[in-house]
Amino acid sequence: MTSITLPPRLAEIAEDFGALADRDRLQLLLEFSRELPPLPDRYADRRDLLEQVPECQSPLFLAAEVSGDGTVHLFFDAPPEAPTTRGFAGILHAALDGLAADEILETPGEFSSQLGLHDLVSPLRLRGMAAMLARIKRQVREQLASS
Amino acid sequence: MALPYDSAPKFADYAHPEKLVTTEWLAEHLGDPGLVVAESDEDVLLYETGHIPGAVKLDWHTELNDPQTRDYVDGVGFARLMSEKGITRDTTLVLYGDKNNWWAAYALWVCTLFEHPDLRLVDGGRAKWIAEGRPVTTDVPQRPGTDYPVVERDDTKVRAFRDQVLAHLGQPLIDVRSPGEYTGELLHMPDYPQEGAVRGGHIPGARSVPWARAAAEDATFRSLKELEAIYAGEVGLRPDDDVVVYCRIGERSSHTWFVLTHLLGYPHVRNYDGSWTEWGNSVRVPITRGENP
Numbered sequence: 001m002t003s004i005t006l007p008p009r010l011a012e013i014a015e016d017f018g019a020l021a022d023r024d025r026l027q028l029l030l031e032f033s034r035e036l037p038p039l040p041d042r043y044a045d046r047r048d049l050l051e052q053v054p055e056c057q058s059p060l061f062l063a064a065e066v067s068g069d070g071t072v073h074l075f076f077d078a079p080p081e082a083p084t085t086r087g088f089a090g091i092l093h094a095a096l097d098g099l100a101a102d103e104i105l106e107t108p109g110e111f112s113s114q115l116g117l118h119d120l121v122s123p124l125r126l127r128g129m130a131a132m133l134a135r136i137k138r139q140v141r142e143q144l145a146s147s
Numbered sequence: 148m149a150l151p152y153d154s155a156p157k158f159a160d161y162a163h164p165e166k167l168v169t170t171e172w173l174a175e176h177l178g179d180p181g182l183v184v185a186e187s188d189e190d191v192l193l194y195e196t197g198h199i200p201g202a203v204k205l206d207w208h209t210e211l212n213d214p215q216t217r218d219y220v221d222g223v224g225f226a227r228l229m230s231e232k233g234i235t236r237d238t239t240l241v242l243y244g245d246k247n248n249w250w251a252a253y254a255l256w257v258c259t260l261f262e263h264p265d266l267r268l269v270d271g272g273r274a275k276w277i278a279e280g281r282p283v284t285t286d287v288p289q290r291p292g293t294d295y296p297v298v299e300r301d302d303t304k305v306r307a308f309r310d311q312v313l314a315h316l317g318q319p320l321i322d323v324r325s326p327g328e329y330t331g332e333l334l335h336m337p338d339y340p341q342e343g344a345v346r347g348g349h350i351p352g353a354r355s356v357p358w359a360r361a362a363a364e365d366a367t368f369r370s371l372k373e374l375e376a377i378y379a380g381e382v383g384l385r386p387d388d389d390v391v392v393y394c395r396i397g398e399r400s401s402h403t404w405f406v407l408t409h410l411l412g413y414p415h416v417r418n419y420d421g422s423w424t425e426w427g428n429s430v431r432v433p434i435t436r437g438e439n440p
Contacts, residue, residue, distance in 0.1 A: 030196065057190075082190055083193055085190075119214075
C-alpha cells in the first residue's frame with residue numbers, strides 16, 4: 001500500500017469518510033452537497049466565465065481564482081438534482097478553498113480513492129471528481145503563468 | 148393482494164395498461180396495504196434529498212448487481228433484497244426514478260428476470276411528481292421485513308447474451324444509444340466518458356432509435372400512436388418479430404424494452420445487457436461503423 005499525502009483538510013475529510021459505515025458515507029456526501037456555497041453575484045450573472053467539466057455525469061461548472069496573496073478561491077455550480085456531483089464539488093471546496101496555489105498543485109489527483117466511496121458510487125463518477133481537480137490545477141497554472 | 152389498475156384513458160391504448168400508473172393514481176394510493184413504492188435513480192444521492200413519502204430506495208449499482216461477477220444478484224440475493232425492503236411476492240411494486248425513468252425501467256427489467264408478478268412504472272417518474280408540486284420527504288420508511296421466496300432468475304425470456312446475439316444477426320436489433328455512439332464517432336455517451344469500449348460502431352444490422360425518443364418532454368411515455376409511428380413505421384418492426392435491444396450496459400435499452408414489451412405489446416423482446424461494453428471489447432465479433440445498419 002502506498003500512502004498519498006493529502007493537504008490537512010482533505011486528509012481530515014478522508015478520515016471522516018473512512019470512519020463511517022457505507023450508509024453514513026452517503027449522508028456525509030449529502031451534507032457536503034448542501035454545504036456547497038452558492039455562486040457570488042459576479043459569477044451567478046456571468047456563468048460563461050465558468051469552465052464546464054464534461055467528465056462529470058451531470059452539469060458541473062467551476063472557476064479557480066488566484067488572489068494577490070497567492071491563495072486560491074474556488075467556485076462551483078451544479079444543479080440541486082445532481083446531489084452526487086454537488087457533493088464532490090462540496091468536498092473540493094471544503095478541502096481546498098483558501099489554500100496556497102502550490103498546495104493545490106501538489107494535491108494528488110488520485111485523492112478520491114481515499115474517500116471509501118468506491119463501493120457506493122460508480123468509478124465513472126469518481127473520475128469526475130478527479131477531473132474537477134485537474135481543471136482547477138490547470139486554471140491555477142495558467143493564472144500563475146500570466147501574473 | 149394486488150392494487151386496482153389505473154384506468155387513465157391514455158393507458159387504455161397500450162397493450163398492457165396495468166404496467167403503468169399516473170402520479171394521480173399513486174397520490175391516491177400511497178399507504179395502501181399491498182403497495183410498495185421504490186425509487187431507482189442514476190444519481191445515488193437523489194433519493195436522500197427527498198422522495199415520495201413511504202418510498203424505499205432501490206440502488207441499481209449496489210443492490211441489483213452481483214458485487215463480483217458481471218451479473219445480477221441470484222435468487223437468494225434477490226429474495227434477501229426484497230425481504231429487506233418489505234416486499235412480498237404479492238406486493239404491487241411501483242417503480243419511479245430520475246431521467247425519464249431510465250433506471251426505474253432498468254430495475255423493473257431486473258425484477259422481471261425474477262418474474263415478480265405485479266410490477267408497474269410511474270408514468271413521468273420523479274420529474275413529473277416534483278413538477279406537480281406533490282409532497283416529498285427525507286424520512287426513510289422502516290418497513291417490516293418480509294420472507295420473500297427464493298425464485299431462480301429466468302434469463303431465457305427477456306435477457307440476451309452475446310452468443311445469442313451473434314446467432315441472432317440478420318434479425319431485428321435496436322441500438323438505443325446516441326447517434327454518435329451508433330456511428331462509432333464516440334466510444335461512450337456524451338458526457339459519460341471513459342465507460343467505453345475499445346471499438347466504436349454498432350452490431351451489424353442494428354437500427355438506431357435513441358431511447359429517449361419514446362419519452363415526451365414531461366418524461367411520460369409517448370402515446371401509442373407516436374410509438375407505433377417510430378417502431379412500426381420508421382423501423383418496420385412487426386409484433387411477432389424476435390427483437391433484441393441494447394445500449395452500453397443495458398440500462399437505456401431497458402426503457403425501450405419496456406416500451407416494446409408492455410406498451411406496444413411485442414411478446415418476443417430481449418435486452419442484451421452486455422451491450423456495447425461487451426460487444427465493443429469482444430475479439431472478432433463483427434462491427435459496423437457509420438450511419439447505415
